[in-house]
Amino acid sequence: MELETLDWLRTTEGGRLLVHATRAWEDHAGDPVRVAAAVRRLEPDAEKAAAATTQAQLRAKGVAKFGEAAHQMFFTPDALEQATRTRVADHRAARLAAAIPGGSVVDLGCGIGGDLIAFARAGLVAAGIDLDPVRVAMARANLDALGLPGAVQAGDATTVDPSGFDAAFADPARRGGRGRVFDVDGWTPPWPWVLDLLQRRAVVKVAPGIGHDLVPPGAEAEWVSDGGEVKEAVIWSPGLSTTDRRATVIGERGLATLTDEDDPGAGVREVGTYLYEPDGAVVRAGLVTAVAAGVDGGLVDEHIAYVTSDASFRTPFARGYRVLEQLPYREKPLRAALHQRGIGRLTIKKRGVQVVPEELRKRLALRGDNEATLVMTRVAGHGTALLVEPF
Secondary structure: OOHHHHHHHOOHHHHHHHHHHHHHHHHOOOOHHHHHHHHHHHOOOHHHHHHHHHHHHHHHHHHHHHHHHHHHOOOOHHHHHHOOOHHHHHHHHHHHHHHOOOOEEEEEOOOOOHHHHHHHHOOOEEEEEEOOHHHHHHHHHHHHHOOOOOEEEEOOHHHOOHHHOOEEEEOOEOEEOOEEOOOHHHOEOOHHHHHHHOOOOEEEEEOOOOOHHHOOOOOEEEEEEEOOEEEEEEEEOOOOOOOOEEEEEEEOOEEEEEEHHHOOOOOEOOOOOEEEEEOHHHHHOOOHHHHHHHOOOEEOOOOOOOEEEOOOOOOOOEEEEEEEEEEOOOHHHHHHHHHHOOEEEEEEEEEOOOOOHHHHHHHHOOOOOEEEEEEEEEEOOEEEEEEEEEO
16 A cells, blocks of 8 residues: 555545445455445545455454454554454553553554554553554554554664663564564564663563573563464563563453463373363463463373363363363274264364374264364373363
């Protein structure tokens, strides 16, 4: 999108076309051809009509991340994909606001302003900078649309001196022309810049798969999941950290957090009445043994992120299953056992074994009216199949 087109969409006339495009998107159930035709009937200019149609589509998609606020915001496809979910951004902003009440934060690479919005809502004085002038204009438009304060300007974030702010936030780009970039030195800005920034009071969003050995001494690594999916890892600089490792789990009922200080450790034990599957953030943070201790249990294997116990617990940090029985691990007798039990619909979960659930399910040739969950993993170093039911 060109800046001129964005400016036009923000006019009264452009706003009316956006409303029309949004209604057309709803009326035609997101059919892009029919929506485009409906918009073109009102706006003959192809560029303006296409821009309004694209925004209607992106706003509908953006609801998953931004809620109803997405209907007032402006997006580009890649910027929306990279943006942080509101609940995750709000958690980070609330935590930063608690550390620097009423303070200021600069977002070094603000994109379309998703994190700026969260910072402003948390009561922080927020400013952003980004190389892309279109994204800068969108960030400014999004703050305005939601009635939030904040300053945004175009520029190179790596040249900004953040010392005039109480804290800095950065989310280095981790995508290149060939997709995701896993080497930290290939990020933009690169890892040395991140390490330099973390010598100040700063928060840096990083890839969830980042190695624990890359976290600077005194800093805190926090892994965050939302709705059961690991969404990000964040490094809090020594001036803002409160522990070494943290797992934060966000669900419909609220937020829960677990740290290395909650982890007394746990050993390996035989499979008990219950099996617990720790949340991905817990696994990434290396806090599986903290979950084991919390459910009065242990690990099924020292290298596998499954916990077992004889006690039934409800915990936000793991999903619980009742262990019904152990089935043969080898495929042929396993198939026979499932057929004998009339299992025609099977959810296969696996950790630590070379199993592709979709392919195995086809080979098992399931038949029957019953439904079940099968966990395939290693127990004390040996392949094991457990028939379980969620509770």
